[in-house]
Amino acid sequence: MYLGISAFYHESSVALISEEGELLNFQKEEWHSRVKGDKSFPKLSIVKILEDSADKKKQITDVIFYERPMRAWLTVVKDSIKNYGYLNSLSKNYFRNFFNGSMSFYKEISKFKELKACNIKYFDHHLSHSYSALMYSKSSFPKISIVIDGIGDQKTISVFKIKSLSEIELIWGLDYPFSLGLFYSAITDFIGYSVNDGEYKVMALSSYGRPLFKEKFDQILGFDKGNFKFDTSYFAYQYSTEKSYSKKFEQFIGKPRQSIKKLDVQDNDFQFYADIASSAQVVLEEITIKLFKYIHKQSDIKNFIFSGGVSLNSKLVSKLSKLNFIDSLEIPSSPGDSGASIGAAYFLSHKKNIPKKNNLYTGIVNHNKNFIEQKFRKIYDKEDIIEGSVALLNKQNIICTCIGNIETGPRALGNRSFLCDASNEFLVKELNTKVKRRSSFIPTAPVMTKNIANEYFYLDNKSKVLAQNMSTLVEAKQNALKYFKSILHCDHTSRIQISMDETYVGKILISKKANFHILANTSFNISSDPMVYSLEDAIMTIKRTGLKYLVTDFGIFEI
Amino acid sequence: MILTPENDKNLILTLVEFSYAEYGSALEMLRASKMVKSPNLKMGYIDHAIDEYRHTELIYQVIRNQILDNEISDLTRLQFKPLNVILKGYIDKDGFLIEKLRLKNFVEFVYSNEFLAKISFDKLKLRVNDRESLNIISGIMEEEQEHADNSIETLNDIMKDEQKHWGYAKKYYESKYPKSKLKLAFTREKIKNRLRLVYLKNFKFLSNIFDPLINLLILIFGPITSLIRLPKDTKNIIHNNYDSII
Numbered sequence: 001m002y003l004g005i006s007a008f009y010h011e012s013s014v015a016l017i018s019e020e021g022e023l024l025n026f027q028k029e030e031w032h033s034r035v036k037g038d039k040s041f042p043k044l045s046i047v048k049i050l051e052d053s054a055d056k057k058k059q060i061t062d063v064i065f066y067e068r069p070m071r072a073w074l075t076v077v078k079d080s081i082k083n084y085g086y087l088n089s090l091s092k093n094y095f096r097n098f099f100n101g102s103m104s105f106y107k108e109i110s111k112f113k114e115l116k117a118c119n120i121k122y123f124d125h126h127l128s129h130s131y132s133a134l135m136y137s138k139s140s141f142p143k144i145s146i147v148i149d150g151i152g153d154q155k156t157i158s159v160f161k162i163k164s165l166s167e168i169e170l171i172w173g174l175d176y177p178f179s180l181g182l183f184y185s186a187i188t189d190f191i192g193y194s195v196n197d198g199e200y201k202v203m204a205l206s207s208y209g210r211p212l213f214k215e216k217f218d219q220i221l222g223f224d225k226g227n228f229k230f231d232t233s234y235f236a237y238q239y240s241t242e243k244s245y246s247k248k249f250e251q252f253i254g255k256p257r258q259s260i261k262k263l264d265v266q267d268n269d270f271q272f273y274a275d276i277a278s279s280a281q282v283v284l285e286e287i288t289i290k291l292f293k294y295i296h297k298q299s300d301i302k303n304f305i306f307s308g309g310v311s312l313n314s315k316l317v318s319k320l321s322k323l324n325f326i327d328s329l330e331i332p333s334s335p336g337d338s339g340a341s342i343g344a345a346y347f348l349s350h351k352k353n354i355p356k357k358n359n360l361y362t363g364i365v366n367h368n369k370n371f372i373e374q375k376f377r378k379i380y381d382k383e384d385i386i387e388g389s390v391a392l393l394n395k396q397n398i399i400c401t402c403i404g405n406i407e408t409g410p411r412a413l414g415n416r417s418f419l420c421d422a423s424n425e426f427l428v429k430e431l432n433t434k435v436k437r438r439s440s441f442i443p444t445a446p447v448m449t450k451n452i453a454n455e456y457f458y459l460d461n462k463s464k465v466l467a468q469n470m471s472t473l474v475e476a477k478q479n480a481l482k483y484f485k486s487i488l489h490c491d492h493t494s495r496i497q498i499s500m501d502e503t504y505v506g507k508i509l510i511s512k513k514a515n516f517h518i519l520a521n522t523s524f525n526i527s528s529d530p531m532v533y534s535l536e537d538a539i540m541t542i543k544r545t546g547l548k549y550l551v552t553d554f555g556i557f558e559i
Numbered sequence: 560m561i562l563t564p565e566n567d568k569n570l571i572l573t574l575v576e577f578s579y580a581e582y583g584s585a586l587e588m589l590r591a592s593k594m595v596k597s598p599n600l601k602m603g604y605i606d607h608a609i610d611e612y613r614h615t616e617l618i619y620q621v622i623r624n625q626i627l628d629n630e631i632s633d634l635t636r637l638q639f640k641p642l643n644v645i646l647k648g649y650i651d652k653d654g655f656l657i658e659k660l661r662l663k664n665f666v667e668f669v670y671s672n673e674f675l676a677k678i679s680f681d682k683l684k685l686r687v688n689d690r691e692s693l694n695i696i697s698g699i700m701e702e703e704q705e706h707a708d709n710s711i712e713t714l715n716d717i718m719k720d721e722q723k724h725w726g727y728a729k730k731y732y733e734s735k736y737p738k739s740k741l742k743l744a745f746t747r748e749k750i751k752n753r754l755r756l757v758y759l760k761n762f763k764f765l766s767n768i769f770d771p772l773i774n775l776l777i778l779i780f781g782p783i784t785s786l787i788r789l790p791k792d793t794k795n796i797i798h799n800n801y802d803s804i805i
Contacts, residue, residue, distance in 0.1 A: 043653070044652075068801075070804040070805040074784055078784055122802070122804050123801055124796065160796070168797050258635050261623065529641075534593060536593050536601065536605060
């Protein structure tokens, strides 16, 4: 078995993959530490995976890290020193933490006696992303893998031509410090959100704005016929640990937002920052579409897989899925850094021709039955979970789910969700702003069957596949505007999930007793917490939100 | 559970530290709820965690009130970022306290630190002026006192469990608990917090010593890094050497 590890930059994670290439277990460190975006060495996740696999006969033979630590360190330090002098705050930080970041990987792994005999490998960061996408990919070879993120080892964009799982060629790349991902992060920082966390808020905000700053951004970055233009003088991430944008950027665009209050539609400065978000979103979309077109023209390949943090931008994905020259566009359920551990481990496997599973729920959780049964009143037995859930939803309740394995990716797909009838506008609003404590401009996503999705939304074959793990936005039809306004964004789009009949949420939606067509579905957590993992987290979160009903593998309980 | 400098001149920054300390406490309690077996204890720790999460939010309410009265140039550094709870050392990723301490010692620790937190909030109250913030802090203080009191009850429960599960003698408990041991634990935690305070107060002084050393290191190794050439990828990129860190 092979253990893939991603750590020290975004949410850290561990993936265990069999020799045949099957994902056996996946754990994110934030699930265990309960610190959202925990990027520290995933000690708790490794312990969990070793505990779970203790009875397995086969041993872990190889441990693989998702990047080459020295290359990643040198790439940043060399650029920083060359262009901004020896003693800038970034280079000082990198030297000071030389033994704390990726370079400490070997030391940290050595602390586990169970892994001492393992071979240690270091994979390419963007190839880790690509293999994570390849693991789920059902399209035929050859295909193109496009990876766009902040930075990975050395590249910030990589385009691979994949002839087979063992024949991969880098056909186009963009080196650090030029970075489309870090441009979007700088905008996130400028609007006052945390980098690596608030990017989705910028995307949601962009729908409220007009691209008034696009011409200005065009002067900073662009893409034309294979050439990437990027003026680094507007950014500070190359030399500063404090800010991502430079003074020059402030002079060019305006005053950055500095507040500890949530930005909301009523705020005086809302429109200004929405316009900036809109402009950044349009530039991101325009450059990425040009890149896809350029690569298609060069390679004549029509099957694409897309990964890296930027592929989490569902608004961008919806634009890409409309490109006629693309036959197939696939995005893994965890396309960011946390999913890169899966790709790294998958690279080592023999990749036998096992049936492709969707692998949407691979985080194994062992629930404590005695605790919940002793402390709380069971209102439906485990055999009646579906019937009970439907009855509670019919009565216009919000239900909370903590059943089975946790979702592999960042989006709740029913196993760790708050669910309620999407036709109840008031209830969905309560869920979004009071329970989840989100800013009112961030929309709530829905889940529905494929038939219902066809009835209320404009779908093509590509978006039907992408909607299984909520990777794209789709446009609402007129009847959705009439009955399901609560789950539509201001631009009448929605990041829908098309349920699969065999899943818990799928079974609810196909129940004949259901009086609802569409459910509002949002992750089971409060805004600054990671998704609920165990029953203890679930009970704690329910009590903090004032909700009542918890659906578990052992029945439905009143908390 | 880690206390902040008592005489910090900047009230808002002190409050920010308090909020992370409370958040760290919440995470410790939640972890404890997962490690203990007794359903009653689990529930006790979950309820405690909920209180600490609420305290974090309430302290931020106080911070927002204070900001209205103060000119702060860079508000982004005051934003609550969960990751800071690790970076600032309020939880130790090498092991949560419940994993490092025996259950009995863990409860002693909780008792001592809840009591110390109450004392710190008492001092903080003197520096907050508006009524709403004072009410919030008073509410938090009452709950901290309650947690300290509950810890003694919990100790009794634990001893019952310990007797049952790990065979601790009742005689041992009666001879050692609750007064003498708790007092000792309290003194131990107080000394630890004092040392932490000394460290924080001298942080700037320590930086003045270590910064030039780091600068010297960069001036020595910086030019070397610029000479290192990164290996080129092979055409079929999967044939690269993936045993190497570079």
